[in-house]
Amino acid sequence: MTYFVPSGMLNLNSINYCLFRASAETENQTQPAMMTFKQFLSSQDDNITDEEAIKKFGDYKVEFRKQQINEFFVQHKEEEW
Numbered sequence: 757m758t759y760f761v762p763s764g765m766l767n768l769n770s771i772n773y774c775l776f777r778a779s780a781e782t783e784n785q786t787q788p789a790m791m792t793f794k795q796f797l798s799s800q801d802d803n804i805t806d807e808e809a810i811k812k813f814g815d816y817k818v819e820f821r822k823q824q825i826n827e828f829f830v831q832h833k834e835e836e837w
Contacts, residue, residue: 787827790820 795814797804804812
């Protein structure tokens with residue numbers, strides 16, 4: 757399926773929307789779920805400060821989304837856009 761995104765409107769929100777739509781249409785292909793803050797925090801050192809935890813979780817979320825976007829485009833690179 758082709759998704760139309762007006763010129764100049766391609767941003768993280770439009771890419772996330774395309775990812776959401778594509779994932780809803782491909783039931784057999786699932787992407788891993790992003791960790792919750794609680795799950796992420798349990799993987800960190802016990803001495804981490806609140807500020808460090810929040811910053812690292814923000815970094816984790818950005819990298820996680822980048823990885824999902826990359827995987828999406830790799831999976832769909834042969835399809836017509």
